[in-house]
Amino acid sequence: MINRPALGVFPGEDQPKRVHSVVSQIAPCLPKINLMMCGACANEQAFKNVFIAYQRKKRGKKDFTDEEKHTAVINQPPGAPNLCILSFAGAFHGRTTGALATTHTKFIHKIDFPSLDWPVAHFPLYKYPLGEHERENAVEDKKSLAQVEDLIATYNKKDTPVAGVIVEPIQSEGGNNEASPKYFQELQKIVKKNNAYLVFDEVQTGGGGTGKFWCHEYFDLPVPPDAVTFSKKFCLGGYFHSDELTPDKPFRVFNTWMGDPGKVIMLETIIRVMREQDLLDNVQEAGARLKCGLFELEEEFSEIMNSVRGPGTFLAFNIVKPELRDTVLQKLLQKGVLCGGCGDLGIRFRPALIFQKHHAEIVLDKLREVLKEVNC
Amino acid sequence: MINRPALGVFPGEDQPKRVHSVVSQIAPCLPKINLMMCGACANEQAFKNVFIAYQRKKRGKKDFTDEEKHTAVINQPPGAPNLCILSFAGAFHGRTTGALATTHTKFIHKIDFPSLDWPVAHFPLYKYPLGEHERENAVEDKKSLAQVEDLIATYNKKDTPVAGVIVEPIQSEGGNNEASPKYFQELQKIVKKNNAYLVFDEVQTGGGGTGKFWCHEYFDLPVPPDAVTFSKKFCLGGYFHSDELTPDKPFRVFNTWMGDPGKVIMLETIIRVMREQDLLDNVQEAGARLKCGLFELEEEFSEIMNSVRGPGTFLAFNIVKPELRDTVLQKLLQKGVLCGGCGDLGIRFRPALIFQKHHAEIVLDKLREVLKEVNC
Structure with a gap:
């Protein structure tokens, strides 16, 4: 608690055990975890896992070309390829450049900052009470899903393929906007059909406030999402991800701190108290x-x-x-x-x-x- | 130490005092400080201060236009303008999208990740011992500075003006590459002449390892740089900046955590011990x-x-x-x-x-x- 070691380089002997203990207690059916210090960094790094997996699928077993290695270092394609993450109007995913490119709430968060030309789809805006507006809300779902499909097609066509989709289970900053389980099941299908990956941003919704540990547990997805990011209630940041999203080489998703061991101890305690006190x-x-x-x-x-x-x-x-x-x-x-x-x-x-x-x-x-x- | 409050929203009563005490003891002649959790986030947010100040100079006293407000939210100009940060070959400034766009060390840090078309200048590569290679090294300085000027002109011309330049006082990850005080004095002149801002990334060099608290103290700059970022030895992240780089409106550079109060206590202690033990x-x-x-x-x-x-x-x-x-x-x-x-x-x-x-x-x-x- 009174030191901040460079975990990326020298994880303490008990650090893997502690992290594993967290994973085994709260993982949303995803085997891997990566720890960061905030939600924006969690999303930024999760995007990297998505880009790596997307390009690996495309590249097959071939190694990086010399041209890729050379151009990557100077920010140019093919090494730094034109890939994108699709996000939703009204979404909030953080304030670093990549995360901010998927954030679309208030202009004051974004104005004057250069960004990336990434697609933004309509998110369903429901009428309440839900029971009295089933028809209109189903139309909202369809409108959003159709736009997701259109945008993926459009961006794939203009050689900026959609590698991933990031979505909040409930848009929080944007207005506590919910969408139905059916909507998310359909969204997952569309993402899979297009060889992209689905990232749930549970920075606000994760950790118990919804009555479940993860809000997306309400959606009865047939298979888990590809990554789930978290922060806030967890007192640190990070994300769970599938085996498929695991980078194939070391140092591709990495930093000095890789979280903070003191915060992992706090998280362990949070989880224990949540359990003990139901x-x-x-x-x-x-x-x-x-x-x-x-x-x-x-x-x-x-x-x-x-x-x-x-x-x-x-x-x-x-x-x-x-x-x-x-x-x-x-x-x-x-x-x-x-x-x-x-x-x-x-x-x-x-x-x-x-x-x-x-x-x-x-x-x-x-x-x-x-x-x-x-x-x- | 056993809690992580949302400092951005609810700073504790003693937090401003503690932060002020840090500022007054170690500030590199810059009046303002912003706390983050890592070096990448420090650089990302410092870039925002740069972009805000650059656009404000251009906009004068006019308010944001409706078009700017609307386009900012969907990542398009003029609200999300084509601005850039110039960096150097061999530089390392972090691994989130904006910071990574200024990082140019190893391909493995960048390959497969989309990036921004931002200019990359040659950094002087000196021959040693310095005393025996004054002529060659002066040529290196000139080569680098000429490229900085050329790139600023080129990017200004193609409507992606250079709003800022980020540089390490000693390129660390890139090879402990030094440049002379004269080089940095000239670099600052060029940056000022072009209405851009100079950010020193002291994430590795700051905190005493060079024998001064800040490495750029060795450069005898006639005026302070516009921003100085730090992390590592400080056990948290952040940056000092000038009054001119202060955002004009709240919530433009902001996040939930704004650092971690426990780490500020640690930093206070680090500074005290450094002083007590010379x-x-x-x-x-x-x-x-x-x-x-x-x-x-x-x-x-x-x-x-x-x-x-x-x-x-x-x-x-x-x-x-x-x-x-x-x-x-x-x-x-x-x-x-x-x-x-x-x-x-x-x-x-x-x-x-x-x-x-x-x-x-x-x-x-x-x-x-x-x-x-x-x-x-």
Whole structure:
């Protein structure tokens, strides 16, 4: 805890054991893990694993050519090939150049920074309550999936093949935008059909807030995704990936730190406490109570509040106007309830895993007070 | 130490004080600091400060246009403008997409990854001993500086202006390649003349190994560089920058973690111990002894060893052939001396700051044994 060793070069004797213990307890059916320090770096490095695997498939058993070796060093194709990662409007995947090229939330995150010409597909925007809008929402799914297929075809045609697709199980920064299990099953099919790889960014959704350890567990995918990235609740960053995404040579995905052993000890403890205190069950129960109360408020204040959504305590609702949304956030804060804004209209909950039913009651009382105040 | 707060959102009450205490003790004549977790992220974010300042100069007092706001989100100009950072052949600045676009050491770090068309200039490659090659080395300086000017002109002309130049005070991974104070003074002039910004990457050279806290202190620059990035010995990452490089609006350079408060406590302690134990003086003394011994060995084994170079204990020498260099490294390790390879021929020393004269004697004895063995 009081040192930061260069793990990439000198992993301590117990480091592989500790990492393995983490993997074996929380891995989303993926055998390999790579540790970083933040979500952006996790996505950046996961993209590399994707590019390596994509090019290996193309190259077969041939070695790198001299031309590839030479051009790679000076940023030119074929060594630095025109490949891309497809992402979605409203996505947030971090703020380093590669991660930022897949981030499309607010202009203030991106303006004045050069970027990469990578494709951006429409993400489904559902109407709520879901039960009353099945038809419209299915149309949204189709619209998004058709665009993914079109963009893959377009970019493959213009010699910038789509090597991977990155997606959040729930778009968090973008507005707590959900898509259905069926949508993600179809998305995975399209990605596989096109020889690309699917990366789930669980930086916000991972770690228990949704009531499952990984949010994509809700999607009943027939096979696991190719990579799952994480950070935030894990106190470090990193990603799980398949054997197929393992680089074939050392030092291709590498850095000095490769995480931080102190943070791995913290993660081990987080996982142990989650288990001992049944925190996933707690999230499900507290979340159910909170969501139920939000539905009641949505009915009571239907002129200004709608679209209650989300699993576990990973909940959100909309306020009809952006300025009014900001006022509600402000007033909640004054009453001691800290929520976040997301998208233009969303208010999102991100309580700790120890948030319980009686906390939900307090939040709901305070929210009712605020809604009454602003609804005069 | 047992928590990792989201400093970007909720800095603890004492965090600004701690950060200020670090700044006031070690800042390289630059007033602002931004903390990250690694060198790559430090460079990535410093590039953003550069791009922001460059575009602000161009835009004047006008606000962003709607077109800029709209196009930025989808990675297209003018919102995501064609700007670039010039870097040098043999440079290493990290492994995330933006940092990697300025890294040009080994193909294995870059092959198969899409990159940005950014200019790469020749870095001076000196002959040693310096005193005997003043003329040739001055030619190297000129060659490099002329290429920097040419590339800036070329990229400005093809509408991808050079907003910044990043350079290591000593190219580390690339071979412990030094350039003269005069070279860096001229480089700074060229950068200023072209309205660009100069970033020193002191990730390897910063923190005392050269006998000064910052290696660029050796260059007697008339004014400070625009930004100085660091990591490694600092146990976290980050960068100092000028007032001019300060973003004009919040959330433009930002992330969840903004470093790690535990690591700032460690850095405070590192700085205190360096001062209490006069470690910079120690590095100068131990380095002088080690370098003197290396000169002797270079004379004794001139058929296989040459080009002893570097300040403080940040020293290196060459072995005439790559395979022999690897053998020497291997044999040193077997005798308990851990050195690193750099470039094709280099062997570099990176001892801790507490490395003393008597350690230098041990290293020199072991190195003499190895050189004798391989010189048979």
